[in-house]
Amino acid sequence: MLRLSPNLVPMLVVALVVLVLYWPLMYLANIPAAQRALDTGAVLPCKTALECATQLRSPVLPSPQQLWQGFGNLMFPLNSQSAIPLNAAVTALETLVGLLLAAMLGFFFAIGMVASRAFERSLLPWIVASQTVPIIAIAPMLVVVLGQYGVQGWLPKAIIAAYIAFFPITIGVAKGLKSPDPLSLDLMKTYNASSWQTYLKLRFPASVPYLFTAFKVAMTAALIGAIVAEISTISFQGIGKMLAENSRASDVVAMWVIMLSSAALGILLVALVNWVEHLATPWRRVPQREGGGR
Amino acid sequence: MLPPRLARPSALWGWALLLVGFALLLWFIAAWWHQLEPASQGHKLLLVLGGLLALLGLGRVAQQFAHTPNPLVGFTPAALTLLLILILAEAWLRAYQVPPGLIPTPSRVLSTLLAVRDVLLRDAFQTVVLEALIGYLIGCSLGVITALLVSRYVFLERGLLPYATIFSSIPIVALAPVLVKMMGIDWPSKAAIVAITVFFPMVVNTFRGLTEVSPLSLDLMRSYAAGELQQYRWLRLPNALPFIFNALKLGTTLAMIGAIVGEFFGANGQGLGFRIQIEAGRFGFDIVWSAIIVASLVGIAWYNLVAWIERRLTGWHVSYR
Amino acid sequence: MVFPNGTVALKEANLEIAQGEFISLIGPSGCGKTTLLRLLADLIQPSAGSIRIGGKTPEEARKSRAYGYVFQAPTLMEWRTVLQNVMLPLEVMGVPKAEHKPRAERMLALVGLGKFARHYPWQLSGGMQQRVSIARALAFDPQLLFMDEPFGALDEITRENLNLELLRLWRETGKTIIFVTHSIPEAVFLSTRIVVMTPRPGKIETVIPVDLPQPRNFETRETTRFFEIATLVREALRKGHGFEVSE
Numbered sequence: 001m002l003r004l005s006p007n008l009v010p011m012l013v014v015a016l017v018v019l020v021l022y023w024p025l026m027y028l029a030n031i032p033a034a035q036r037a038l039d040t041g042a043v044l045p046c047k048t049a050l051e052c053a054t055q056l057r058s059p060v061l062p063s064p065q066q067l068w069q070g071f072g073n074l075m076f077p078l079n080s081q082s083a084i085p086l087n088a089a090v091t092a093l094e095t096l097v098g099l100l101l102a103a104m105l106g107f108f109f110a111i112g113m114v115a116s117r118a119f120e121r122s123l124l125p126w127i128v129a130s131q132t133v134p135i136i137a138i139a140p141m142l143v144v145v146l147g148q149y150g151v152q153g154w155l156p157k158a159i160i161a162a163y164i165a166f167f168p169i170t171i172g173v174a175k176g177l178k179s180p181d182p183l184s185l186d187l188m189k190t191y192n193a194s195s196w197q198t199y200l201k202l203r204f205p206a207s208v209p210y211l212f213t214a215f216k217v218a219m220t221a222a223l224i225g226a227i228v229a230e231i232s233t234i235s236f237q238g239i240g241k242m243l244a245e246n247s248r249a250s251d252v253v254a255m256w257v258i259m260l261s262s263a264a265l266g267i268l269l270v271a272l273v274n275w276v277e278h279l280a281t282p283w284r285r286v287p288q289r290e291g292g293g294r
Numbered sequence: 295m296l297p298p299r300l301a302r303p304s305a306l307w308g309w310a311l312l313l314v315g316f317a318l319l320l321w322f323i324a325a326w327w328h329q330l331e332p333a334s335q336g337h338k339l340l341l342v343l344g345g346l347l348a349l350l351g352l353g354r355v356a357q358q359f360a361h362t363p364n365p366l367v368g369f370t371p372a373a374l375t376l377l378l379i380l381i382l383a384e385a386w387l388r389a390y391q392v393p394p395g396l397i398p399t400p401s402r403v404l405s406t407l408l409a410v411r412d413v414l415l416r417d418a419f420q421t422v423v424l425e426a427l428i429g430y431l432i433g434c435s436l437g438v439i440t441a442l443l444v445s446r447y448v449f450l451e452r453g454l455l456p457y458a459t460i461f462s463s464i465p466i467v468a469l470a471p472v473l474v475k476m477m478g479i480d481w482p483s484k485a486a487i488v489a490i491t492v493f494f495p496m497v498v499n500t501f502r503g504l505t506e507v508s509p510l511s512l513d514l515m516r517s518y519a520a521g522e523l524q525q526y527r528w529l530r531l532p533n534a535l536p537f538i539f540n541a542l543k544l545g546t547t548l549a550m551i552g553a554i555v556g557e558f559f560g561a562n563g564q565g566l567g568f569r570i571q572i573e574a575g576r577f578g579f580d581i582v583w584s585a586i587i588v589a590s591l592v593g594i595a596w597y598n599l600v601a602w603i604e605r606r607l608t609g610w611h612v613s614y615r
Numbered sequence: 616m617v618f619p620n621g622t623v624a625l626k627e628a629n630l631e632i633a634q635g636e637f638i639s640l641i642g643p644s645g646c647g648k649t650t651l652l653r654l655l656a657d658l659i660q661p662s663a664g665s666i667r668i669g670g671k672t673p674e675e676a677r678k679s680r681a682y683g684y685v686f687q688a689p690t691l692m693e694w695r696t697v698l699q700n701v702m703l704p705l706e707v708m709g710v711p712k713a714e715h716k717p718r719a720e721r722m723l724a725l726v727g728l729g730k731f732a733r734h735y736p737w738q739l740s741g742g743m744q745q746r747v748s749i750a751r752a753l754a755f756d757p758q759l760l761f762m763d764e765p766f767g768a769l770d771e772i773t774r775e776n777l778n779l780e781l782l783r784l785w786r787e788t789g790k791t792i793i794f795v796t797h798s799i800p801e802a803v804f805l806s807t808r809i810v811v812m813t814p815r816p817g818k819i820e821t822v823i824p825v826d827l828p829q830p831r832n833f834e835t836r837e838t839t840r841f842f843e844i845a846t847l848v849r850e851a852l853r854k855g856h857g858f859e860v861s862e
Contacts, residue, residue, distance in 0.1 A: 007456050010452035117360035122372055122374070136554060137570050137585070144574055145396060145397060191708060201692075224467050224555070243471055267463050281694065283695070
């Protein structure tokens with residue numbers, strides 16, 4: 001974290017400015033709604049629109065106090081079925097299992113593409129095309145179909161997460177497997193290395209950085225996939241279930257809290273990838289100075 | 295005219311195997327067109343045989359195209375693969391009589407697509423033009439402007455850029471319901487979701503393009519006594535163009551995803567995402583597939599449009615040499 | 616042994632190379648010197664004709680791991696430490712595991728990099744990286760060493776130091792070295808014989824023996840004989856195709 005230190009002060013200043021601006025913005029957005037609520041004669045514990053702006057049941061922008069209370073309500077007790085920690089853990093598990101499945105599939109396809117031009121020619125156009133397609137659209141249907149065949153619980157969510165994360169990983173690994181320069185391949189040839197040895201000693205290690213770059217993209221994609229899958233079915237656990245529930249109940253404050261929590265979850269998961277990458281690629285632990293021509 | 299390599303015996307064998315396989319599968323589909331009960335074991339074995347023959351043939355045919363430079367001819371194996379998958383799916387679903395409410399056959403999807411095309415076109419207009427395109431344009435332009443400011447002021451770079459990187463790891467689905475609640479179920483809420491999703495990658499990419507300029511080029515500009523504005527005009531912006539286009543291409547996909555996912559949380563009775571959500575809920579999977587096909591076609595067309603503009607504007611870049 | 620008295624044939628030219636010789640292939644870009652080396656190493660196959668190395672085809676020589684190859688670039692694997700890079704051929708060739716480390720350490724000491732065993736390649740300068748790649752080529756103790764412009768990308772001062780070091784290595788190990796270069800002084804300083812090649816079509820113009828006494832050192836470069844041989848090489852290159860060779 002030492003690396004961030006020159007950014008720390010500016011980041012804090014920006015955060016402070018956003019916070020300071022949030023208050024007037026919140027009043028500006030909520031006062032008309034509060035006025036309408038007062039006009040309809042709703043029973044409110046407040047007299048003026050200004051006062052009510054921070055206490056609306058469904059505010060346009062929730063006030064910081066409301067968010068704080070919302071966090072208190074949704075975070076505790078930690079092991080409650082309706083609290084965020086447990087549900088976030090379930091979603092995270094689905095995402096991670098999905099990512100693992102996707103990595104296995106991705107390696108399989110990537111090796112196929114690197115080993116056989118025919119395989120690549122037959123499949124790559126579709127894998128690339130699928131990158132430009134909103135794959136997420138298939139998720140709701142996939143959940144229902146999988147459910148019909150008895151795949152239920154957290155597994156179908158993980159499968160959908162895998163399905164969505166699979167494409168960036170395949171492309172990334174294929175790129176990585178192809179990344180060794182021709183001279184390194186020649187070197188292995190002068191050793192009379194078998195193609196298995198070339199994969200083991202050269203292509204796999206060379207693909208590791210690419211794998212992690214792909215993982216970072218795929219992690220977010222897999223998380224989105226898992227949440228959408230949870231929303232699209234009758235789920236009993238998960239962030240997606242909480243989102244769907246509160247969206248139906250129009251609990252705006254809770255939705256904000258869940259949004260912030262899932263943002264934190266996304267950041268956490270990507271940070272996890274960064275951490276594993278740091279452990280797995282000791283040779284890249286470079287105190288490199290930031291590049292860029294400034 | 296056939297390329298000379300097609301005359302090679304192994305290639306001919308490949309084509310022959312492929313044709314026999316296809317013929318077997320198609321014959322079965324034709325025979326089973328009006329049947330209502332599952333096929334016999336013998337028929338299923340025949341299907342497996344047909345599939346295997348076609349697959350073997352495809353492998354051999356694809357070998358022949360492995361080093362074709364012409365992209366259109368080189369696409370043949372991929373086209374054959376898609377055709378094989380569709381025919382196999384059709385035959386398989388018919389052989390096992392999978393209820394069309396669960397997995398519709400490709401032919402059924404195709405006829406549904408034609409039947410409901412008016413509805414889907416209206417959905418696509420709502421999703422693509424009103425939501426995705428407007429959000430995309432707003433988000434991308436704001437992204438470029440922000441990147442210009444961030445690249446100019448070191449304080450903004452340090453204070454804002456780390457957030458942009460962090461924000462790209464946030465799942466947009468969580469943002470969608472909040473924005474829909476805030477801005478209503480009409481298209482502006484979805485356009486806002488799209489704008490936010492395309493904004494951050496645009497800032498990060500454009501910033502890199504504006505700042506990853508070779509120090510020698512900067513020295514050159516300095517030797518011309520170029521002002522800051524001229525430096526941007528003649529060096530930084532052209533240098534950033536490939537980066538901007540990368541973000542624009544990535545943005546097309548993100549925009550479609552954002553619009554569709556946004557509609558999952560509330561729409562005014564129109565839109566591809568809304569259609570998918572509703573029909574998946576009541577097992578209308580032929581319509582779901584049709585909507586997905588429309589969304590995919592739009593996504594591919596949009597991406598290629600941007601890629602085409604990119605080639606026109608940045609033909610000098612290494613990646614096209 | 617693999618290379619007791621091998622014969623290298625290119626077109627009509629026959630070249631007898633005795634064990635322990637240091638042969639330089641010199642010529643302008645495009646004269647096929649790298650191609651010739653890659654043919655010998657079985658990295659590419661000849662479209663016509665045949666090549667023999669000590670009675671073996673290049674493929675047989677490669678499969679019996681008869682030679683080490685040093686490329687223009689160090690081609691070190693960035694995820695391996697310097698020591699692990701030198702151990703790479705031993706791992707691939709299935710040398711007993713217990714021998715890996717001591718042998719690699721000995722090779723690193725030989726090229727003067729014993730202290731850098733635990734470093735990663737990016738922590739080394741270009742010249743040091745190229746020394747690691749030489750250690751790697753020597754690690755499995757091949758009789759024959761192919762070197763393809765190994766110092767071409769280095770600055771003149773580093774290059775002269777490495778030339779000296781290479782000569783020392785060659786004396787100490789008794790390897791046969793075939794060395795591709797486009798630098799006349801380098802060829803004269805290092806070689807026992809210089810093979811001058813000319814382009815279009817790539818062929819051997821002439822073979823010039825270098826009778827400078829061993830061991831050679833920095834003073835060798837100042838002797839009259841050194842300049843005489845350099846002039847011979849320059850003239851042979853000029854005769855081949857009628858344009859000036861930049862050195």
